[in-house]
Amino acid sequence: MKVLLTAVNSKYIHSNLAVRYLKQFTSELDYECTIREFSINDRIENILEEIMLEKADVVAFSCYIWNMEYINRLAELIKLVNDKIQILYGGPEVSFDCENFLKEHVGEFLITGEGEETYKEFIEYKLERRKLETIRGLYYKTENDVKFNGFRPQIDMNNLVFPYTMDDNSIENKIVYYEASRGCPFRCKYCLSSTIEGVRFLNVERVKKELKYFMDKGVRLVKFVDRTFNCNHNFAKEIWKYLMEQNTNTTFHFEISADILRDDEIELLSKAPYGRFQFEVGVQTTNDEVLANINRHISFNDIKGRVSKIAQRGNIKQHLDLIAGLPGEDFQSFKKSFNDVHSIGPEEIQLGFLKLLKGSSMREEALKWGIVYSPYAPYEILRSKDISYEELLQLKKAEEMVDKYYNSGKFNNIIKFFNHKFETPFDFYFELGSFFEKKGYFKRNIGNVEYYKVFLDFNEEKLNSENQEALKEIIKYDYLCFNKKKWLPDFLIRDLDKNEERRIKDSIKEQYDSNNYHIEKFRLDINKYISDSGIKFSPSYFIFDVKNPNNIISITEYEQIN
Template sequence: MRILLTAINSKFIHSNLAVRYLRNFTKDMDYEPIVREFSINDREEKILEEIIKEKPGVVAFSVYIWNVEMVSRISNLIKSVDENIEILYGGPEVSFDSSKFLENNVGEYVIEGEGEKTYRDFVSFKLGLMKLAEVRGLHYKDKNTVYSNEKRPLMSMDEISFPYEDNEDLSNKIVYYEASRGCPFNCKYCLSSTSHGVRFLDINRVLKELKYFIDKEVRLVKFVDRTFNCNHKFSMAIWEFLINQNIKTQFHFEISADILKDEEIKLLAKAPEGRFQFEVGVQTTNDEILRNINRFVNFSDIKEKVEELMSIKNIKQHLDLIAGLPEEDYNSFVNSFNDVYKIKPEEIQLGFLKLLKGSSMREEAEKYGMKFSPYPPYEILRTDSISYDEIIKLKKVEEMVDKYYNSRKFNNIIAYFERKFKTPFDFYYSLGEFFDQKGYFNKNIGNVEYYKVFLDFNNEILKDDNSILIEILKFNYLIFNKKRGLPEFLRTGITKEEEKILKDNLRDKYSFKEYYLEKFSIDIETYVLYEEILKKDSYYLFNNSGEYISVKHS
């Protein structure tokens, strides 16, 4: 018997934990499990072709909000090609209305909740070793009638199999890893709030498994633990182990900053730069709104710890905000944005509330006048406190922040504009409105155009002179882009005579196949260090690594 464990990931570089768990939890059984991974950017016809080519008896799909509609369509196509192929669904998107999902879709089976043991029993059923009605946690369809078996209790983490294989090529993948399941908190918008308590893997096993990723030289390992640092001793042991490794692998953790202990921060200060990335769910800086979603913490506590981490300068931090929370209006969210922006983390994510199936937030939607899309990802449209038009305004800001701030490629340009606006939000909102007016949200624009937008914005909206801005744009462009062939709108600089004199003086020390020479009408170093504009001719060499060297004109 061949079962095709099928993952349709949101990006090609992602890896899927679920299908690997199921395969390795049943490795000792007398059947043939096959893992195939695709992405939502693949053509459905091609995915269908690859599935049918495997000649499976059962196709098992891992279903999430980002792929459920695609999975439904592909399932219909599978049945059109061969109605004898059975379909099994599992995952968070089918775990809270399993019977209804099965009623409304083709296919025979749905696993509810944790899948490993239920899937193992399902395989036993297919091998004739169990009756279908005995498979706890399974919903099944027989002659268009859906039956629901007894629910399955949560399993011990000690029973979980390590999901990866020795021969797997993970070099071009973001690899996901799970050291614990569950969350100690009860945030209303999160599915983790539907189960209580946290279960941990044995710490010695975790360290052994992390060595697997290190030996394979995996680029990035993302822990999927909902609150990684909820167990002080557990997180300390893992961080200390990873700090002491001589490796290039990066590790990403979702943490609750407010519960970080001084001892943990002292340890983290020893981490090599870039070894760790932290994702911190701020959600809102309005403490009253935090209470509405069962987050009993003050923003001041979160800020204090985030700033302590910022001060040690070796950990990249990603701070999340959520728009559309109960009773948070537009102005409150704008204040939250400005509060978080002042911290200047490496990344800021403006998310929008998703009313997930099974979450208590969905159950309370009517209480707060919440209207949300009935289609995945079930995103908020409006509430009693924030209108649809205001949500759209925030979406424009989100795109500007993601493209310009989070890319870290426009920092010097952003600094130039920030002083021209009352608040950071005002700048991103104004830039987003300009993007919209120009129709840039509705078409793909090239890399060069993302720089030129600033000139047009400065000229048309702020009605300022572009001469200084051009110098800053040119500098930023040369750090992050090819040095040859500057765009026409940035060509202001060096004369052929100046270039010849400088190159003759520098040729013994620098190869001009590797370095590009450019002149600026402001002192670039003063601007980069202090954000001060000092009109003064300056000359710099740029290489392909983003490094720049100041040179003197004699």
């Protein structure tokens, strides 16, 4: 008997934790189990072919809001090709309203909630070691109906197996997911974690051992899926301290609640090696009344104070989340929330949109707040009594600008040029998004170079070409920091002539290998601009490391090297 555990991830670089748990949890059973991972960006015909070539008796799908529609189509195609293949569903997207889902879709079985023990008993049933009627947590079709044997208690975390193996080379160059706890102490109305009672933790020594596995394999990024990693202060401190002591290039990503960070934790984190940790902080809104509406009894000032303290050291990348469409928050309130978060200066700002997930209390309160949402996954808000559909569309355009320009970190100096020219940072991204829409850029793919040139056109149209020549120099600097050095787009000017370049190379040849470094001249005093945003036309010279974009050397006085 063969089971194909199938994951359809949102991106190629992602990996699926759930299917690995299931395989390892049943490793002692005598059956053939194969994991195949795909992406929603793959052609469905290609995935179907790959699945059929496996010749499995059961195809099991890991279901989430981002892949449910895709999986529904895929399951139907599988049945059309070979209706003897049985289909098993599991995951958060099918763990609510399970009976109706199974009635309305092809497939025979559905696991609700935590699936490890239920899946193991299901395999025992397929191996004729257990009766179907004894498996709790499993929905299954009979000739005339869908039956359910009752819910299963939460799994003891100590019974979980480590989902990865030393020979699992599929995680190389992927984002790897790991959990040290299940559950969340908070009851946010939009989150499915609010439906789980309590928080359960793995043994801290076991967690250390398992994290060592990732470091030994050279995994680039490990993302903890724990909903609030720092809710147990002693546990969090011990893990952080252990990871800080390791000699590794692996980065560890945690979702934390910043408002409950203690001073001793912030002091510890200030000593972390640069790049070892990155934090995702769910701000959601800075409107305290709206926070109360979603059952988050915190103050933005508490979040801001602690996030700002972490930012002072500059060693931990912080990703702050906002959600548009929350009950009680209109367009102007969200605009203020964005500006409040932007004032902290986090490395990334994520603008999400409210999703009314199956099983969440927010879905139950939709009528109360006048929220209309899509009946299709991911069940995103369309409008409410506080914010219109048109306003949400405007926010989506601004969100694309924030994600492309702010979050990439590749346009920081260009953004600084514009920020003080608009009343608020939000106004800049809003106007830039409107400009993109007017030019039709949202409806076609534009190349990397064009993303830079947009700013010259935007400045010309919106600000009457104010300091246009200075802007060209700033764009040139940001462009060279992250792109090939030997070639410049035709809208940027290369001022360094061959004789001047030769003299500079001769003067620095004892320090720098000219084959690995690129020299560029700027008409603008770039150092002054970076330090205080001052616009001063004075020649400045920089040496760009071709192999390491973070290594940029300023030649402050050209006369000294002649």
